[in-house]
Amino acid sequence: MGQEHEDRRWFTGVVEEHSRALVRYFARRGPVQDAEDLAADVLVTAWRRRDDVPREAVLPWLYTTAGYTLANHRRKHADLPVAELPERPSPARVGTDPEISAIFDAEVRGALGAVAERDRHILLLNAWEGLDGAELAQVLGISRSGADAALSRARKRLREAWTDRLHL
Template sequence: MDEEWFERLFRAHAPRVHRYLLRRAPSDAEDLAAEVMAIAWRRRADVPTGAELPWLYRTAGHVLANHRRRRHATPSGQPPPEAHDVDPAELVIADQAVRAVLAALSPRDRQVLLLHAWEGLTAEDLAAVLGISRGGADAALSRARARLAAAWDA
């Protein structure tokens, strides 16, 4: 039973999780995606039925953050002062104007907009990924869109 559940989960969602990580950590995406799926297997009782993909995206975000912390840590375990949490997905955007406008937004606004636009998440899925209510996700998306429009017009 568990093996069948995992097979279905993997077939349905592993490619999207991989693409999500590929845009953010191209050289490590396969390993990170494998780690996310291994976590899903180990924590299968915690994966919400009907909201598997948002759970996987949220887990992928945690795995990616841990990966970046490990990668940028000094021997003392502290990140170096010059280490920046740069999202490679933003670096591949070819249009300089779009890059400049996205850079003017907060990391949270960028995350909300990119999860919605690039990953195709609905407000309900955004809520699950961000760990907030559906209304909170709607508000976050609305605010992020308004800030994007304001930054674009500036």
């Protein structure tokens, strides 16, 4: 009973600390109405694989799992291109989170839509999820210096895309 109690306590802490971040992650990248369900899928996976989750890096592990969960979801459903995201999130499911509403800015959507998917993934992990350094490296499965370089290159490409859009 002791280990099961510890596992439940750990999982309750994970849910309380990270569930909102997971919902935001999915709301920014996919159909807003599916964000809560997809976040729940990641948490179920975390519970099922609780022995594999590194206690010192829970959030990066959750974001990595979220990436796989979103990819699976997209394979099952028609993908919505960045340029075709709806104008506003569904208030019934996500609420009025100002961070989520930022995705609906046409200028940002256009610039993000112009960069490669990997660059977009890196930029969003950094800007929206607040990951950099070791956490970003862990999610990407590369070294810390590799993650720093990838972020730098992605930022450069976004600046170029932004500048190109301004001159249209």
